[in-house]
Amino acid sequence: MTQSLTWKERLNGQMREDWSREIDVFETQLELRKKGKFEEKMFAETRLRRGIYGQRYDNGQRNDGEKTQELKFPCADLTKGPSTVWDAPGMMRIKIPYGKMSAAQMDVLCDLAEEYSDQILHVTTRQDIQLHFIHIEDTPDLMRRLAAVDITTREACGNSVRNVTACPYAGVCNEETFDVTPYADAITFFLLGHDDTQDFGRKVKIAFSGCKANPCGLVNFHDLGGIAVVREENGVKKRGFEFYVGGGLGSVPYPAALISEFLPEEELLPMSQAVSRVFARLGERDNRAKARIKFLVKKLGVEEFKRLVYEERGKLRPDERWTAFLKDLHSTDESPLKPPSELGLAARPAGFDAWFKTNVKPQSQVGYSTAKVALPLGDFSPAQGRAIANLMRRYTGDTLRTTVDQNLMFRWVPNADLPALYSELAAVGLAEAGADTITDITACPGTDTCKLGISSSRGLAAELRRQLKVMENDLDPAASALHVKCSGCFNSCAQHHVADLGFLGVSRNVNGRRVPHFQLVVGGELTNNAANYGLAIGAIPSKNVPQAVKQLTDFYVNGKQPGESFKGFVDRVGKKPIRKIVDGLNQVPPYEVDPSFYSDWGDPREYTIGDMGVGECAGEVVPFVEMGLAASEREVFEAQILLDEGKPQEAASRAFSAMLVAARSLTRQKNQNLGDGADEIVKEFRLHFYETKLFWDPYAHGKFAQYFFKAYEEPSKSPSTELAHQLVEEAQLFVDAAYQCYTRTGNLTS
Amino acid sequence: MQSEKLQIKVFARPSAEFQVEAVIPVFHRFIREHAFDELMIDVADYKHVKHGPGIVLVGDANDYYLDEGGGRPGLLFSRKRHGSGPEGRLREGFARALRACVLLEAAPELGGTLRFKTDEVLVRLPDRLHAPNDDASFTELSNEVSALAERLYGAGAFSLTRGPAAPAALELVLQAKATPDLSALLAKV
Numbered sequence: 001m002t003q004s005l006t007w008k009e010r011l012n013g014q015m016r017e018d019w020s021r022e023i024d025v026f027e028t029q030l031e032l033r034k035k036g037k038f039e040e041k042m043f044a045e046t047r048l049r050r051g052i053y054g055q056r057y058d059n060g061q062r063n064d065g066e067k068t069q070e071l072k073f074p075c076a077d078l079t080k081g082p083s084t085v086w087d088a089p090g091m092m093r094i095k096i097p098y099g100k101m102s103a104a105q106m107d108v109l110c111d112l113a114e115e116y117s118d119q120i121l122h123v124t125t126r127q128d129i130q131l132h133f134i135h136i137e138d139t140p141d142l143m144r145r146l147a148a149v150d151i152t153t154r155e156a157c158g159n160s161v162r163n164v165t166a167c168p169y170a171g172v173c174n175e176e177t178f179d180v181t182p183y184a185d186a187i188t189f190f191l192l193g194h195d196d197t198q199d200f201g202r203k204v205k206i207a208f209s210g211c212k213a214n215p216c217g218l219v220n221f222h223d224l225g226g227i228a229v230v231r232e233e234n235g236v237k238k239r240g241f242e243f244y245v246g247g248g249l250g251s252v253p254y255p256a257a258l259i260s261e262f263l264p265e266e267e268l269l270p271m272s273q274a275v276s277r278v279f280a281r282l283g284e285r286d287n288r289a290k291a292r293i294k295f296l297v298k299k300l301g302v303e304e305f306k307r308l309v310y311e312e313r314g315k316l317r318p319d320e321r322w323t324a325f326l327k328d329l330h331s332t333d334e335s336p337l338k339p340p341s342e343l344g345l346a347a348r349p350a351g352f353d354a355w356f357k358t359n360v361k362p363q364s365q366v367g368y369s370t371a372k373v374a375l376p377l378g379d380f381s382p383a384q385g386r387a388i389a390n391l392m393r394r395y396t397g398d399t400l401r402t403t404v405d406q407n408l409m410f411r412w413v414p415n416a417d418l419p420a421l422y423s424e425l426a427a428v429g430l431a432e433a434g435a436d437t438i439t440d441i442t443a444c445p446g447t448d449t450c451k452l453g454i455s456s457s458r459g460l461a462a463e464l465r466r467q468l469k470v471m472e473n474d475l476d477p478a479a480s481a482l483h484v485k486c487s488g489c490f491n492s493c494a495q496h497h498v499a500d501l502g503f504l505g506v507s508r509n510v511n512g513r514r515v516p517h518f519q520l521v522v523g524g525e526l527t528n529n530a531a532n533y534g535l536a537i538g539a540i541p542s543k544n545v546p547q548a549v550k551q552l553t554d555f556y557v558n559g560k561q562p563g564e565s566f567k568g569f570v571d572r573v574g575k576k577p578i579r580k581i582v583d584g585l586n587q588v589p590p591y592e593v594d595p596s597f598y599s600d601w602g603d604p605r606e607y608t609i610g611d612m613g614v615g616e617c618a619g620e621v622v623p624f625v626e627m628g629l630a631a632s633e634r635e636v637f638e639a640q641i642l643l644d645e646g647k648p649q650e651a652a653s654r655a656f657s658a659m660l661v662a663a664r665s666l667t668r669q670k671n672q673n674l675g676d677g678a679d680e681i682v683k684e685f686r687l688h689f690y691e692t693k694l695f696w697d698p699y700a701h702g703k704f705a706q707y708f709f710k711a712y713e714e715p716s717k718s719p720s721t722e723l724a725h726q727l728v729e730e731a732q733l734f735v736d737a738a739y740q741c742y743t744r745t746g747n748l749t750s
Numbered sequence: 751m752q753s754e755k756l757q758i759k760v761f762a763r764p765s766a767e768f769q770v771e772a773v774i775p776v777f778h779r780f781i782r783e784h785a786f787d788e789l790m791i792d793v794a795d796y797k798h799v800k801h802g803p804g805i806v807l808v809g810d811a812n813d814y815y816l817d818e819g820g821g822r823p824g825l826l827f828s829r830k831r832h833g834s835g836p837e838g839r840l841r842e843g844f845a846r847a848l849r850a851c852v853l854l855e856a857a858p859e860l861g862g863t864l865r866f867k868t869d870e871v872l873v874r875l876p877d878r879l880h881a882p883n884d885d886a887s888f889t890e891l892s893n894e895v896s897a898l899a900e901r902l903y904g905a906g907a908f909s910l911t912r913g914p915a916a917p918a919a920l921e922l923v924l925q926a927k928a929t930p931d932l933s934a935l936l937a938k939v
Binding site for chain 1: 755774775778781782789791792793794795796798799800801802803806808810813815819830831832876877878879917918919
């Protein structure tokens with residue numbers, strides 16, 4: 001227990017080198033920020049792109065139900081972003097690409113939740129895992145421990161390509177065209193940190209589905225999406241995708257536009273790259289509410305957007321990664337631990353049949369099933385997570401997927417093992433039936449932790465779930481099949497637009513006081529990749545929502561035609577009778593009669609919207625060049641540290657690297673295809689900035705650029721401390737000159 | 751021992767009347783009234799997770815849980831940062847945990863339904879870097895806990911039992927022969 005190792009030392013050599021370096025860099029940035037040497041807005045976007053998000057009350061204020069109190073954090077004025085106090089706890093979003101997770105990864109996630117968070121792991125609607133109440137200074141170690149099990153948090157937030165999602169049944173589904181897993185995997189790592197995805201005005205969400213009909217991939221509301229299709233060409237079956245762009249929910253939902261009915265598999269990555277470039281170049285940057293791809297597609301029109309994308313595709317510098325992954329599409333295949341088997345007729349544990357009916361599905365591989373773990377509000381504890389990891393190892397061969405409905409899903413369970421798996425899940429409280437039913441409610445964090453939350457979506461979901469669970473066995477099958485989704489505000493993180501019964505938090509003034517309400521949204525469709533979006537019908541006081549759900553389900557069950565979906569029912573009967581139900585429930589009693597209406601579910605404080613803050617979903621718009629220049633400045637600082645540590649060779653190398661980063665950042669504005677190699681960067685920098693005199697200082701002329709050329713042309717293999725010192729100074733001057741050049745010339749994108 | 755992290759759980763006496771969610775308004779009041787001499791931030795509700803963290807009073811340096819881990823409710827004190835050095839860590843943790851228990855027992859909202867046992871305390875170090883769950887760490891932690899337990903309960907009046915093996919965090923359970931009053935125990939810390 002007296003060991004003094006750090007996680008950096010302990011995990012040395014166990015992380016991918018580039019990821020390890022990135023985390024070191026972030027740790028340096030964190031120290032620079034603490035010393036006031038890293039600009040606040042830049043730091044905010046930097047941490048967001050590493051998955052570190054703000055949380056409610058991080059502006060240092062909280063309403064306690066009677067008045068707003070200042071939260072006096074020890075860090076005083078130090079911030080980690082605009083109006084974001086350094087010491088205030090935040091959220092860590094951890095990308096789980098297409099939801100696939102190993103037992104070892106689950107173990108580490110549980111360790112992290114236990115050591116740095118509030119003992120809870122939360123599954124999001126985009127297959128991420130989130131940990132809340134994290135201190136920013138714990139994040140580098142947290143990232144290292146994740147990196148050691150091949151998880152990165154890079155670009156989990158901010159204006160970047162977020163977690164790539166995919167159908168959790170991919171590869172084991174009876175109805176899929178083909179397994180989309182290797183494609184989701186390839187695009188994840190191709191676009192991660194790619195130059196062409198660093199200059200967005202907003203985030204980009206990507207999804208894949210193996211089929212058109214089922215509600216698993218939900219491609220229709222993603223910025224970029226692919227649905228698997230196979231086309232026969234000259235007697236040969238060829239894989240490709242229906243390729244969509246510009247979908248999105250949020251306050252203004254847009255269906256995605258089809259820009260290719262058949263995008264050949266080898267074109268998936270380059271076309272995604274081309275879309276990224278067009279979005280980065282033409283997407284809105286000033287008005288954050290209009291900055292997603294959907295608005296650009298609308299503004300330009302689908303045909304023009306498509307034309308620009310294909311034009312851009314033609315300009316791309318060829319990249320072997322576009323097709324390298326196609327050589328082994330089985331690299332992401334999973335192997336079962338045990339041979340297939342049948343369920344058999346042996347006695348089954350109590351509760352098994354109900355669980356089997358709702359949570360278990362046969363796989364396309366005979367003798368195996370998938371089994372969903374229905375998580376209440378998407379939450380589970382570290383103890384439960386470790387139990388799941390053990391079950392993964394013992395039953396399935398180490399695989400699990402998170403799902404967009406905030407659940408976990410085992411795959412490759414031999415059918416004969418289902419009763420035993422059920423019993424072991426039940427022992428840790430994870431064998432509740434009702435997956436994909438009305439009790440399996442999706443909820444975003446809402447006012448619990450989100451700065452944008454208006455009403456308590458989790459509180460409402462918990463209450464609805466509690467009430468519905470009581471009557472679960474008595475529900476009509478049609479009512480049981482409904483989907484309920486609760487968002488804390490209009491941003492639709494819980495995807496309320498595609499629920500049968502969607503709710504979004506709003507507030508209303510009643511009798512001079514604020515009262516939490518939810519707008520009811522009906523008419524959405526989850527099937528067919530979320531084909532239709534519902535519309536808000538009217539606002540209901542939060543405390544009346546459970547009653548509204550009961551009346552609406554009764555109305556549907558009593559009035560539906562055989563086989564009629566809820567959407568079909570709503571379309572047929574119209575919204576007036578539904579509005580009538582809402583109207584019957586929208587009365588709020590005076591505070592003196594029933595004060596409970598004036599506080600939210602699960603929160604006894606008198607309701608207020610005063611705790612709302614500025615969301616960080618939109619990140620901060622920091623151009624690629626500015627991020628690069630900041631990185632070069634940080635590298636100069638690191639070179640100084642190396643010099644102080646008596647490492648002149650490393651210091652000299654880092655100083656040159658700083659110049660290279662600065663030069664590349666500027667030059668890429670002129671040449672988007674610019675590579676990473678020093679030869680190319682120097683050549684292109686000379687062409688575009690030195691020979692044109694763009695880089696020339698008004699007084700020193702080309703002197704600072706010559707420092708760079710000299711460092712490139714005359715590298716010293718074993719520089720003296722003196723020489724290294726000089727190089728560090730020259731690097732600092734070059735980086736300063738690069739900043740000056742950028743300031744003088746502005747955006748040089750041609 | 752380098753670890754800043756420390757958890758101490760004081761188990762609740764079994765009660766059919768006590769519902770864990772009843773502490774939600776109490777924790778909110780603790781924040782409003784500054785009941786602790788430290789910064790408390792918010793309340794998190796995880797009662798829907800079976801045998802989970804229950805209800806959490808989140809603070810800057812320390813969290814306080816009405817924890818349901820292991821199916822046994824109790825007050826779990828969790829130190830995250832800014833604690834005193836290794837020498838005073840355990841004493842400070844016990845003092846803060848016991849003070850929170852005293853406040854909860856006295857909370858009028860609970861109507862006396864929540865009472866704590868003083869003869870059983872769990873000590874956990876959720877820090878796999880500085881306190882790996884191995885024999886050496888257990889011995890070191892045992893010595894540290896024994897020194898304090900002698901002061902609280904008297905020499906030979908308690909036993910220590912090691913908790914579950916890794917990957918669980920290092921933990922032990924202190925069981926005393928006596929069941930002193932909470933306030934009396936706190937006074938000895």
